[in-house]
Amino acid sequence: MRLGFVGGLVAVLLIAAAIVAYSALFTVPQTQQALVVRLGQPRWVATEPGLKAKLPFIDNVIYIDKRILDLEAPAQEVIASDQKRLVVDAFARYRIQDPLRFYQTVATVERANSQLSTYLNSALRRVLGESTFQRVVRDERSAMMQRILEQVDREAQVFGINVVDVRIRRADLPDQNSQAIFQRMQTERQREAAEFRALGAQRGQEIRSRAEREATVIVAEANSRGEQIRGEGDGTRNRIFAEAFGQDPGFFSFYRSMQAYEQGLGHRDTRLLLRPDSEFFRYFGDPSGRNGPRQAGTGSPPAGPQTAQPSPLLQRPGQQGAQQPALLPPSVAQVPQGPAGQQREFPGAAAR
Numbered sequence: 001m002r003l004g005f006v007g008g009l010v011a012v013l014l015i016a017a018a019i020v021a022y023s024a025l026f027t028v029p030q031t032q033q034a035l036v037v038r039l040g041q042p043r044w045v046a047t048e049p050g051l052k053a054k055l056p057f058i059d060n061v062i063y064i065d066k067r068i069l070d071l072e073a074p075a076q077e078v079i080a081s082d083q084k085r086l087v088v089d090a091f092a093r094y095r096i097q098d099p100l101r102f103y104q105t106v107a108t109v110e111r112a113n114s115q116l117s118t119y120l121n122s123a124l125r126r127v128l129g130e131s132t133f134q135r136v137v138r139d140e141r142s143a144m145m146q147r148i149l150e151q152v153d154r155e156a157q158v159f160g161i162n163v164v165d166v167r168i169r170r171a172d173l174p175d176q177n178s179q180a181i182f183q184r185m186q187t188e189r190q191r192e193a194a195e196f197r198a199l200g201a202q203r204g205q206e207i208r209s210r211a212e213r214e215a216t217v218i219v220a221e222a223n224s225r226g227e228q229i230r231g232e233g234d235g236t237r238n239r240i241f242a243e244a245f246g247q248d249p250g251f252f253s254f255y256r257s258m259q260a261y262e263q264g265l266g267h268r269d270t271r272l273l274l275r276p277d278s279e280f281f282r283y284f285g286d287p288s289g290r291n292g293p294r295q296a297g298t299g300s301p302p303a304g305p306q307t308a309q310p311s312p313l314l315q316r317p318g319q320q321g322a323q324q325p326a327l328l329p330p331s332v333a334q335v336p337q338g339p340a341g342q343q344r345e346f347p348g349a350a351a352r
Contacts, residue, residue, distance in 0.1 A: 020056050023056035023057055024053055024054060024055065024056040025051060025052070025053055025054075026051075026052050026053075026054060026061045027050070027051055027052070028046045028047075028048065028049050028050060028052055028063075029049060029063075030049040031065065031066065031067055032063045032064060032065055032066060033045060033046065033047045033063070033064050033066045033096075033099050034046040034052065034061050034062070034063055034064075035061070035062045035063075035064060035099050035100060035103055036054050036059050036060070036061055036062075037059065037060045037061075037062060038055065038058055038059045038060075039058065042100050042103060042104070043059065045099050045100055047066070047099075062103060064096055064099045064102060064103070065096065065109065066095065066096060066099075067095070068093050068094070068095050068164060069093065069094055069095070069096075069109065070091065070092075070093055071091060071092040071093070071094060071113055071116050071117065071120065072091050073089075073090050073091060073092070073117050073120050073121060073124075074117075075087055075088065075089040075170070076088060076121060076124070077174065078124060078125055078128045078129065079129060080128060080129065080131060080132055080133045080136060081129060081130055081131055081132050082132045082133055084132075084133040084173065085173065085174055086128065086133065086136060086171050086172065086173065087170065087171070087172055087173070087174055088124055088128060088168060088170070088171050089168070089169045089170040089171075090120060090124055090148075090166065090167060090168045090169060091166075091167055091169060092116065092120055092149075092152060092163055092165065092166045092167075093163070093164050093165040093166075094112075094116065094156065094161050094162060094163045094164060095161070095162050095164060096112075096160060096161055096162075097160055097161065097162040098160030099160065100160070101158075101159065101160030102159055102160035102161065105158065105159045105160065106159050112159060112161060115156075115159065116152070116156060116161070116163070119151075119152050119155045119156060120148070120152050120166070123147075123148045123151040123152050123155075123166075124148060124168075126151070127144050127147050127148050127151070128144065128171070131144060133173075136171050137171055137172070141168065141171070144168070145166055145167060145168055148166045148168075149163060149165065149166040152166060254283065257282070257283050260280070264280075
């Protein structure tokens with residue numbers, strides 16, 4: 001009986017000892033730090049990981065994260081020094097450096113984020129309000145983020161917090177301002193393009209006008225030179241013809257008659273109605289052209305050169321009965337003045 005009572009007492013003592021040991025011991029993880037509070041008053045801080053001891057049933061342990069925490073600030077509008085509105089989106093990273101002060105001031109991470117957001121927004125307005133839009137978006141952005149970091153970290157020291165980084169994720173104009181700026185830029189570019197096109201068209205018109213003027217001058221000079229050369233050639237030809245006529249009038253008359261045969265008889269759609277004794281056929285009866293063509297029905301040539309009365313008719317197919325005076329061949333045309341300065345006719349040519 002007594003042994004049973006003693007065994008029960010030992011079991012109760014062991015259970016009580018286990019409960020006391022469990023209440024007196026606690027573990028600190030590597031990612032956290034512990035603050036021991038006794039009856040509501042902070043006693044000490046355990047920053048190193050491992051197994052720690054405290055007074056059972058009296059001390060409480062509050063765990064505080066010692067990793068780097070993120071702070072996301074909402075986007076806000078900031079007015080730059082050049083009176084331009086900017087939409088700024090920034091964030092920060094911080095670490096709880098003094099757990100005791102952190103617990104005494106804000107106690108929780110949520111309250112710490114709320115206080116830090118206020119400090120971050122104030123620092124953004126102060127720093128960006130002193131700079132222009134161009135310096136914010138391009139020139140001095142890194143220096144501005146460093147100034148904001150220093151201001152926020154200085155104000156966060158009262159909470160036992162160390163701000164390690166501040167970044168401006170986005171600093172841009174509002175959507176309506178961006179659209180207006182884009183439209184203005186597009187209008188300016190279109191205006192510049194129109195000016196360039198107009199200048200190009202003007203320059204092209206000047207070049208074309210100058211080229212056309214030069215081409216007209218060149219063509220006119222070429223035509224003038226060609227007419228001059230053609231006139232010189234015609235004068236030389238007439239002089240050569242006159243000299244040839246003066247040297248051998250018979251051969252010249254024969255040559256001109258051959259040209260008249262070639263031009264008058266070479267066309268297929270032209271018919272010449274002439275008398276057999278016409279002057280046009282003077283070289284058909286006699287190659288020398290002295291006696292002219294024989295009379296029709298007789299075997300003797302005419303007594304001498306006679307003045308022929310040609311009545312040629314130029315008749316084309318489909319124009320029966322239309323009579324027109326035939327053009328006289330070059331053999332009966334007058335030639336330039338001879339060596340004696342008198343106007344001559346070809347031998348045997350009839351007068352017009």
